[in-house]
Amino acid sequence: MTADRPRVLILGGTTEGYALAEALVADGRWDPVSSLAGRTANPRPPAGDMRVGGFGGPEGLARWLTDQGIAAVIDATHPFARRMGWNAATACADTGVPLLRLERPKWVPRDGDAWTLVPDWDAAVDALRTLRAQRVLLAVGRQEVAPFAVLPDVWMLIRSVQAPDPMPPFTHAELLLARGPFSLEDETALLRDQRIDTIVCKNSGGATESKLAAARALGVRVVMRDRPRRPETVTVATVDAATGWLDRAIG
Template sequence: MHVLILGGTTEARRLAELLHGTPGLKLTNSLAGRVASPRLPPGETRVGGFGGVGGLTAWLREHGVDAVVDATHPFATTIGFHAARATAATHLPLLALRRPGWVPVKGDRWHEVGSLDEAARELPALGRRVFLTTGRMGLAAFADLDDLWFLVRSVDAPEPPHPLRMEVLLDRGPFTLDGERELLRRHRIDVVVTKDSGGAATAPKLTAAREAGLPVVVVRRPPVPEGVPVVTDPEQAARWVRDRRGQAPLPGR
């Protein structure tokens, strides 16, 4: 059985680890290639796009794929919808693996928005020194906010267009609460912007912002394509793959 894992996330790597070496199971991990030095999962790995829905559909047929797990980032909407259309065209089962989103708790000052453009419109009324943790791909939305100063954290260096007054911090999670507290203090941050990526690796910034009484602009995550089943942890996804083969659950499960 050939399973394609659309990955690039911690959950995708964990799923590959759970399934790697299973007799009769071939794994191919697909990475978008947006990170210069990705953490490679076990199994075969391909890097780069498929060329749209048509390219992905042809790839699934050419390589004899039997099932697809979309374990991409919650905001990687394009590949998610391409996977839904390509698997429908090839009559293959598709599962979405999505880490749970964050939930506000008492003391949080969240401003939930639907897009990066909406986040940019909110910012001038909330602060002047912005900790921007939305990744390097969407900085154009903030490029015209010349009156604000941005601390941008990303894995790789961003390219223009981006804010004029900006300091870049190249780093990769997981991050600690003490580290996030110190970062907010050292850079005199008065507002935080983030996407609802979920998970524990980058959540400490939310706790640090709550403790400091800072507003946080949270971009809501987009929906999974209609009709695609969703699980929230790699163990559930691994069981789904095994069910497709009619095998017993993974050892210890």
């Protein structure tokens, strides 16, 4: 940190985290460092400084904030990165460092949607049984597909950026390696060509809503996992609002 540029930790890896880092570097009043979880090989470097990997729980994060002279933390992690959110809240409370949550809005069902909302993947598996799903687009991330391998009579199209390692013992499954966001036209073609009757996904929000629009148009059902509970933290939905908060929090 320089005398005139307070150092800001961005807990990132999301589109919002990258956009915030770019905005802070372009503004020139802050010195951002983005922390990435390291779950994706060769992540795209954000603007400003970058670190990769965990901190060692809330205690390790608190030590890092103090050692690095961090003036503010902005949690721009994925809506389902629950543990990091709680660690940040604890560490910032212990050190007195201001904390902001930058989070994209949830998706909300619209007229014509056929959603089943679930709190976890076990409930999603039960929902697929109740719905008698036959051909499922599994868009939950490579690390969370294993609970669905208990459905031997359901064909799964597993879409992820990287292949699950190890691959769970699915009876009927096909792997589709692809990185979004995807266009409405592509999502519509995929659901139609693969005869998908049900999508399983997380309520991540953001630009991947095209699969939901395609499902609505084709009458495809959606099993939607709701977001986990987060600590009570000041939250904004846009980069502009985050920079405005920094103005007020640390000048």
